Amino acid sequence: MRRFAALYEALDRTASTTAKREAMAAYFRDAPAQDAAWAVYALSGGKLKRTASSTEMRLAVAETSGYADWLIDDCYQHVGDLAETVALMLPPGDDTQADVSLRTWMEERLPDLAGLDTTLRQRALRDWWTALPREQIFLLNKLLTGALRVGVSRRLVVQALAEWASLPTDLIAHRLSGDWKPHEATFLALAEPAGSDEHSGDRPYPFFLASPLEQDVTTLGELPDWLAEWKWDGIRAQLMRRAGAAQLWSRGEDRLDGRFPEIEQASLGLPDGCVLDGEILAWAVDSDRPMPFTGLQRRIGKLKPGPKLLADVPVRFMAYDVLEYEGRDLREQPLVERRQLLAGLLAGHGHALMLSPAIDAAGWDALETIRAEARERQTEGLMLKRLASPYRVGRKRGDWWKWKVDPYTLDAVLIYAQPGHGRRSGLYTDYTFGVWDGEQLVPVAKAYSGLDDSEIATLDRWIRAHTIERFGPVRSVEPVHVFELAFEAIQPSGRHKAGVAVRFPRILRWRTDLAIGDADKLDELRRLASVQA
């Protein structure tokens, strides 16, 4: 794993995406293909399942170092990354396993942990730690605990592979999509010349992602050049109908098979060799609008939904594009033609497969008026898609825009804080905010983002000096500071102390002009939630 550790270090040591891309491309060129395959897997966010838990890792480091649990916890709170904490607490090992290949770790040693009982698993960790240099202890721990987090996006890995293979990035992105298995052969196949069977088997197309519309809508030109649709608030997915079967893939490229049987069932009516892009939505039988997202959340976690859940929360596939028809890749055709084909394909299908309706408006002003209805229709706003555009790969600006309605806002008081992770480790950056329930501040939202670095630093110092109580890593602080939070939706919730749950809360601004008495009241939020539901 020496070579991969050197790559990791090179990636970690630069903020330049060009330097990162070059470092990866050089690695792909020089490393044995069987190792490079696993590097692609790990760098693009792939994780091994059922290795060792973070608890087992803590127990093993306690055993090896002799340090008490509280001290390990203190160190972890300070570092913000368990893999790194362990590597820093242990003495470096003796290098005897430093040349074990990445493939061996990923295909043999780590998966083999699954078959051991917890004592043996911890012993295996301790044995490895004593036989690796510090940078490899760290990397091994990273591979065990999940994401590498080295400032490399999947997109950047794709670009590096494209550079190494001298092929277009879109082609590489497509070849990597779906359930790509890291092996010598699949890695080498990434670099093969483009063939005629690029779209086959269980490989979904890379998703085209919309950009938020920040400029005035009229700058987009003439409305007749655009398709307007509702921006549905569900799970983005590709429905693939190939080789006599149906598959659903989420945008995170997870297979959703079995979770949404009503959609799979309905799609069998589609012709073979056909791929649709759309949104999975929870939708009651006789309703003219979807259920709130909290309904869909009940379905997401269920691998095999039972009859009651299927009846309570039925789902639909709201199709808005067709990417493949009769086995042909249609992505280069203009949207207006794909859309026509899609409408024909879906005609005569039941509710489980719907065409996302086009919204007609006389002009931008009229469209903006319609957009104001978005919330009551359980949508997030509008989508604007250029009718002449192809289906692109990734987030490319210009042809697809999301034109969301303004978020809700509330003023809330900072009541708890805990340290963040990664580049925010050791700083109090994870905040809990409360609103008034009578004389009491009740927590309603957690938010992590929205402040700039200097505000974070100021608030961090303040939190340390104004702590009331500590509960492990969490500190309760004096109720002094008021923040304006934005959120997308609010629902009644039995699981939250406040009785409401807000969606996507984030900090808009630090309201130094407000006193805590000015913060919002829970009654108001409850009323809003009941209107929304």
Next chain:
Amino acid sequence: MDDTELILPRPEGLYCPAGDFFIDPMLPAAHAVVTHAHGDHARPGSGRYHVATSGIGLLHERLPEATIDAHDYGQPFYLGKTKVSLHPSGHILGAAQVRIEYQGRVAVVSGDYKRDPDPTCAAFEPVPCDIFVTESTFGLPIYRWPPMDEIMADLLAWLDECGTRGQPAVLFCYALGKAQRILAELALRSERTVHVHGAMPRLIDLYREAGVRMSPTVAVNESARGRDFAGELIMAPPSAAGSPWMRRFARASTAFASGWMQVRGARRRRGFDRGFVVSDHADWPGLLLSVAESRASRIYVTHGNGEALVRYLGEQGNDARPLAPLGTS
């Protein structure tokens, strides 16, 4: 006897009632014993300053108006009813621990210290005592300093890479102590001339006058306008990062030399390309070693990650307590 006759934290700083003097007072006092010349320890306005002989040049540079008494390491002098002596702490040139003896009881205030070798100053001297006041800047077991040879090899490799890519190599480090230590370590391994920020030449000269051998240096502002710094090493204080001063080093690779660089998140947050783990403070093993060697029956822990160190020392059977933070006692 009550410890508070020997040492008593007060808002102005750490006070010795029996000797009627302060150690590193934050506010003006009649008598100030100063452990070293860093700005947060050597503050202006006190009546008379006591400092180690090897540190007088630096203190005078910082406080030109001050009345200073210099004391050789280990030579006792008397303040009030106490016998006081200064002993090397290994932190920077002239840095001292303060030994205070009163009625047969001895307290040692470590000031800032380290146990790793440093060619620019006298090595830390363990001083047996009853009460040991230790710092705890890096008081967690994740802080264990790598050997200097390893760090310097890394640093030289970084300079080579920068040379190959035609990038200036800007190393941020504190202008007093860290800069000179790195220059002295560099002189043992390289012939190169180092370009330094305007905050540094005067302090470097004081080290040279004290007989410390360091790499040759040239001030950046003495270079011709538009000079190409590709492949050169430039040293600057951290405050210069992101300032207009940096504009002359286009495409520079940046690094920070500090104990905090041990943690990846700290380096990424500050946005440096590289971090070199070089500290003038004791690491965790250094703190534990010094506590043990002091043979003190009571340990007071000052600023830093003191809570963890106090608890750990307590669990190991020591009488360890936090020294109340200044201003809150």
